[in-house]
Amino acid sequence: MAPQIQAEHFTQALYLLLDETFDKVHGVYLDKGTSMYETLATISAAEASIPVGGKCATLAAQVKHVAFYLDVLEHSARTQQFEPQDWDKIWRETGAVSPDEWEAIKAGLRESYDRIKALIHDTQEWPSPHEIGGAIAMIAHSAYHLGEIRQALCTLKQ
Numbered sequence: 001m002a003p004q005i006q007a008e009h010f011t012q013a014l015y016l017l018l019d020e021t022f023d024k025v026h027g028v029y030l031d032k033g034t035s036m037y038e039t040l041a042t043i044s045a046a047e048a049s050i051p052v053g054g055k056c057a058t059l060a061a062q063v064k065h066v067a068f069y070l071d072v073l074e075h076s077a078r079t080q081q082f083e084p085q086d087w088d089k090i091w092r093e094t095g096a097v098s099p100d101e102w103e104a105i106k107a108g109l110r111e112s113y114d115r116i117k118a119l120i121h122d123t124q125e126w127p128s129p130h131e132i133g134g135a136i137a138m139i140a141h142s143a144y145h146l147g148e149i150r151q152a153l154c155t156l157k158q
Contacts, residue, residue, distance in 0.1 A: 007125045010132065014120055017139045021146060022113050029143070036066075036146050040106050043153065048105075049096035052152035059149055061094035063105050066145045070112040073138055074119050077131075 020028045022036045040063065048060040057065075068090055076082050097105065116138070126132050 005126075007123075010126055010135075011120060011123070014135055014139070015117070018113075018117065018120075018142075021139060021142050034146075034150060036109075036142070036149075037106075039146065039150055039153070040109075043102075043149075045097050045099040045102035047153070047156055048102050050156060051095075052148075052155060056152075057091045058094060058096070059152055060097045060102060060105055061090055062145050062149050062152075063109055064090045064094050066142055067105075067109040067112040069141055070109075070116050070138070073134060074112070074115045077119055077123075077134065 016026060017028060020026050020030055020035065025032050025035050025038075043059060045060075048063070049058055051058050068085075072085055120135075123131075126135070
């Protein structure tokens with residue numbers, strides 16, 4: 001029988017990577033001060049409202065998309081229902097935001113992130129490559145959009 005990863009070790013690694021991506025850099029793959037929430041704290045509503053590039057979405061849409069992705073993942077994992085989603089809706093509908101709307105978008109991301117952490121806490125085992133792959137994809141997807149946001153900031157602040 002092939003060696004197996006202990007669920008506890010996988011869960012600890014997942015928490016570490018999530019924390020690095022969203023809250024606080026531990027030096028795993030990000031530079032100090034570049035986690036999602038550290039980055040979002042430096043963005044005004046006006047900056048979040050600017051479409052990046054000719055046909056790209058706003059930074060606000062990027063953040064809403066990450067929250068939507070986490071929400072879909074959490075719902076699907078808990079219900080085992082994998083319904084089709086309108087993944088383009090946020091890109092189509094999220095434009096300029098007011099300061100209050102920007103704060104609500106960031107708070108929504110925090111709520112989605114907290115539900116994902118609760119899901120991981122509730123997960124006692126990782127029974128198949130499907131669950132493990134979903135967890136890894138969640139990190140990769142969130143980190144990708146963090147990179148998009150940080151790259152856009154470089155362009156906006158030039």
